[in-house]
Amino acid sequence: MRPLEFEKAIRRIHTLAELHVRLYRDVGFDSIDMAAYLKDICDGLRGAILSQPRVELECISSPVRLSVDQAVPVGLIMNELATNAVKYAFPGGGPGKVVVRLEVDQDHTVLSVTDNGIGLEAGGKASSGIGLTMAKGLAGQIGGMLAVNCDGGTSFILKFKADRQLESLR
Numbered sequence: 001m002r003p004l005e006f007e008k009a010i011r012r013i014h015t016l017a018e019l020h021v022r023l024y025r026d027v028g029f030d031s032i033d034m035a036a037y038l039k040d041i042c043d044g045l046r047g048a049i050l051s052q053p054r055v056e057l058e059c060i061s062s063p064v065r066l067s068v069d070q071a072v073p074v075g076l077i078m079n080e081l082a083t084n085a086v087k088y089a090f091p092g093g094g095p096g097k098v099v100v101r102l103e104v105d106q107d108h109t110v111l112s113v114t115d116n117g118i119g120l121e122a123g124g125k126a127s128s129g130i131g132l133t134m135a136k137g138l139a140g141q142i143g144g145m146l147a148v149n150c151d152g153g154t155s156f157i158l159k160f161k162a163d164r165q166l167e168s169l170r
Helices: 004-025 034-049 068-088 128-143
Strands: 031-035 056-062 065-067 094-103 107-115 145-149 156-162
Touching: 004 056, 004 128, 031 034, 031 068, 034 065, 034 068, 034 094, 056 068, 068 094, 068 107, 068 128, 068 156, 128 145
Parallel strands: 056 094
Antiparallel strands: 031 065, 094 107, 107 156, 145 156
16 A cells, blocks of 8 residues: 555646546636536545545535636645545544535635544644645635634635636536
């Protein structure tokens, strides 16, 4: 088995590869269907890190299109936060649930990654790691704010103004 940090690096590369596939599959090259993109990332995470069937990963998204400049950081942030949730929230492999949600809230787009695990303070390690530092930096890159709530598990909420979003996909 490969060390976990190596696995995380592979997942980051896979996240970017999914974006490139989506770029060529989508109608236009200037925006990405985020519901499909996040579903692809979640499917990849299920295969790569969810060796314990007792941890469920759910991906929910409103129909949102983002510019490529925002889709890349959002995909990487989601990948990082979901990986950390599975890694730290459920010692011993679960049971538990991680929910990834992307939705439009008035004039902002909101990405949340929530788990019902032991909570960030109890897990300790994830709060100061390179992955979370990267997620915070990527949030700043898209003009967003990354907040955390540790009530009954852990919930990370990224709120940002989308460069380009459509209310419905045709």
